[in-house]
Amino acid sequence: MDLDANPQHQDSEEKPKGIVVILSGAPGSGKSTFCNDVLSAGRRSWVRVCQDTIANGKAGTKSQCLKSAAAALKEGKSVFIDRCNLEKEQRAEFVKLGDEQVDVHAVVLDLPAKVCISRSVKRSGHEGNLQGGKAAAVVNRMLQKKELPKVSEGFSRITFCQNENDVRDAVKIYSNLGQNDNLPAGNFGQKSPDAKVQLGIMKFLKKVENPKNASNGSQGSSPKQEIKDKDPCFMELENEHENKEGIKLKDSLVDDIPILAFPSISTSDFQFDHGKASDVIVESVIEFLNKVDNVRLVLVDISHKSHMLSLVKEKAEKKNIDPNKFSTLVGDITRLCTEGKLCCRVIANAANWRLKPGGGGVNAAIFKAAGEDLEMATKERADTLSPGTSVAIPLPSTSPLYRREGVTHVIHVLGPNMNPQRPNCLKNDYVKGCKVLRDAYASLFENFASITRDQRCNEVKSSDPRNDASKRSSVDNLHNDQKNKRDGFHDSESNKKSKPDDNMVVYKDKQKNEKTAAKRTWGSWAQALHQMAMDPEKHKDAVIEIFDEFVALNDLYPKAKKHILVVSRLPGLDSIADVQKEHLPLLKTMHDAGLKWAEKFLKEDASLTFRLGYHSVPSMRQLHLHVISQDFDSPHLKNKKHWNSFNTLFFRDSTDVIEEVEKSGEVTLNDENLLSVELRCHRCRSAHPNIPRLKFHISNCKASISSTQRLVFASS
DNA sequence: GTTCTAGAAC
């Protein structure tokens, strides 16, 4: 059902409606190209109102744009508003151009930050004159304030484009629009509100957003108002220095709302009517959200053109369901976290009654992604499932779905079957069908609620060891804040708090022993640390301290002003993957040694900040703790892998490692895929297209480092 | 882990 691709002809009696299309996108997102492409198709009389050129080819004001747009509409033309329009407030005046005769659309060019930055940086002679090195900073800052348009702002149609293909499709749709055509209303192509980059910062900025601006109620055109009226491109350039310190990450931006991602039940292979199913989903969601606070539900479908998603989204909007509590999301439910869309601990599976892998669709995908662990864990809990019920399966931490995505529970749900080819077909009995489907969702949500209750309970219990850790040293100003990560980007770590039951611990230990039996092999170049640890006397040049349990040495290729390694001397303990409970005293000794060095360096230079931790998958053999200052000011930091190995969850803070081993006897390690994620500043989380630009940025960024990391500062 | 370098990206 390609609702959005087919223009609808208006009744010839009716006067054709005008359209205002408000483009929304960062510099470099392709707004001007979009307009020009549509204009050149020439099927409708369009006017492009561009703030960058409105004053005789030069930049003008918002009110000039409004005037010009209104005039064009009066002449029966349709209008593109070509300015960034990233924030609701910046769009509001333009939305008011709409009336019975004029529809207001939004086209959101929500392309990856990296793409916009690269384009902005390289462009020359762009009308807005946003070029060169400042572009990256500007684009990042603008994206942090991004508020995606909503129908409730007054748009009749919103088209979201997340990549070039989406843009091409949208251009096609508007290009094909004749003077007497209009387009169906609604949202098209939207991802979850969480899918955007830098959500954490955005949320924070919203929360504390400049109290000084809040009082801006003046109607006249004060100098302040004039700046406000300018397109943010300009504002950012003019105010860049003032704004530079504007970003401060705070604990308050962290939210820890349990999320359930679930597929639509019964509407795929079981052929349940989509209209009825979407009603049931929306009603069930409302009922659940009325009972339970502080949870989020996300309906997920892998297809961009999902009929179910658009139906549900439309109905949810009509019912005014808070989009923060319930939303729809296009994505692979088995890869939501690694795809950067959503990190949730609990996912639902549209299961079959035998609770067996295979078939197709979501069921096959989830069983495949979770591996044998899920099959075994499922078998322990249930053999079959009746329609209208669900069963929650705790996922063993050895499951790839747990390790990679942070999923702690899979809830199998069985809905009603309307497919005569499958068992227990209800033969079109939708009275019964709807009831069973309602029961299925109610059972699913109830299971989810009970899991979150358990997890919350365990989180309270688990807070103690951390306090112990912080008592270990006077300089150990470790932040014992919530561990939840701010950006939802690779958030698996915060998911590891659920306390497994005793059976699970036994099971996990067994798996671990099997795993350690197959040791990894190390190349010749990976032996250097091992050799130094075994025979430190021979390496006096690098070694700075020798004890029975460990040696400390200067990293041969330091990635920051101060970067040392504390290397264990225990034979056979090659990496953090080999660590078990018996190694806890060693880990603590190494941590204390690392802290002592950090303290020493801080006495020499109090401006430094340190982090102590391990690489999830080290390149060098022999367990070693990195003690590294957070300036990352070093010519040896040359590539993406270097950066990401210290600035993603690939780097495991020593304190967290100790805590996890104390609790569960092993450490959660994160995937090497993290080494290739996009480059982000460790302070303000802005994205950068390449290493040289990132390094330039971090040399200037003054934002404070996230307190979710275990930092060591100078004690004052 | 680094170095070297082809070729992609700019």
Place this chain on the structure above:
DNA sequence: GTTCTAGAAC
């Protein structure tokens, strides 16, 4: 043409 990345070899 220059910059930057990523894969192979060590």
